[in-house]
Amino acid sequence: MAERPESDLLRDPESYARLLQRVRDAVLTGVPSPRSPRSVVSESWERSLAARVDPEQGEAPLVFERAELNDLRAGHPLAAVLPLLRETLVSIAEDAEHMMVVTDADGLVLWREGATGVLLRADSLSLAEGTRWSEEATGTNAMGTALATGEPVQIYSAEHLVRRYHNWTCAAAPVRDPDTGALLGSIDVTGPLRTVHPAMLALVTASAQLAEGRLRAQLAVRDEKMRRANMRHLEALRGRPGALLSAGGRVLATEACLLPSTVEVRRGGGTVTLPDGRIATVDPLDEGFLLRVATTGAAPRRRLLLEYLTDGAGSTTVDGRDIPFTLRHAELLTLLALHPRGLSAEQLALQLYGESGNPVTVRAEIHRLRTQLGTGVVQTRPYRLAADLDADFLRARTALRRGDAGAAARCFRGPLLPGSESPAILEERESITAQVRRLVLNSDAPENLWSFWETSCGADDVEVLDALCAALDHTDPRLAVARAHRARLR
Structure with a gap:
């Protein structure tokens, strides 16, 4: 369910816009805010800021010149529903001094139609065909946020992260491929603040659903054509288990077998392992595949x-x-x-x-x-x-449970996924590192200490170096290396 702007917007849009401006400025400067932004907005601000979007000077980048868009448009699945979107949205947008915008899944503006005056104003803001409006490129906006969340959204005034878009309001809904479920793009209606309308979000949501319905109907026609053209291949199996698959791996017809609704296949076909362990061979056909299930033998585990x-x-x-x-x-x-x-x-x-x-x-x-x-x-x-x-981190965990310092040190060649900021990974990384360090220190074994010291976690650890210098024999050449490094640290 889309999170709607509050009713204050419709009662007094100008006052609401001024309030949002104070909220945005307070959040960005870290001072107390008169209220909290909507969660969908604050989460989008966080993603946009993490992508280094400049709230004061940001601008949508031009990715393709208009002349370069023709091939992209012609090959994009939403081209098939553009006439429907024009019938549904453009006339309404023009009457309301808005414009319709259609993007691909990366936020690239493919089509833009509507009132001439609004189009000219949008040009000055880089809201034009060929520009990218993903959150990573342009900050919080309805198109980019709908693509990021997979949900319809309306963004009003200073809910846009970038200041230059504060005089605009927009509503957008994502469109998904009925074949794969993947995002195809977004449908957006955008206009100046004074033209905000309470039905804007519902309008784009309904239009996206109509577009998906039209794509689903077109898909059903293609599926039926594929079945008719290739059923002879399924019949040629003469009762042996098999199926006809769409180009995306959806099961369109079966013979003597039960299958999931979709089988993951490679473009060129080949051998696949079904979820229940059976082996099947996939042969390319026109617009799809023939799957033949092996009747004997168990699938080897990967x-x-x-x-x-x-x-x-x-x-x-x-x-x-x-x-x-x-x-x-x-x-x-x-x-x-x-x-x-x-x-x-x-x-x-x-x-x-x-x-x-x-x-x-x-x-x-x-x-x-x-x-x-x-x-x-x-x-x-x-x-x-x-x-x-x-997995080396599972082997390390086992060694830690047994108190086997040598095995733990051999597994530990550095921290677990050091670039990760995932809360669960961070907790596991710190836990393994701390436990291996303590076990190695308690062991007093020079090989274990040297192994840990060679990692980034132990390189500048004075306690580890002290223990290593104490454990190494005076004839061991590594002792001079360890002592020299300890001296540099001190």
């Missing part, structure tokens, strides 16, 4: 290796193959490894982001992670690891 206790970049390995990974994906894998029974999207959002976590963001990240790792590694409902897991 092997997942996580090496995240390191001062370096760490590594993620699946079946012996290094997988490029982002910090966010490493955080997700770490949390799932620490919770073998699984976590919901809401629980993951809380552990990743704290109270401001958004389950929608987590679901999108999990989808990307499962696509990257392939099938059989991360399962859903709840999210959990299904592969045979080996």
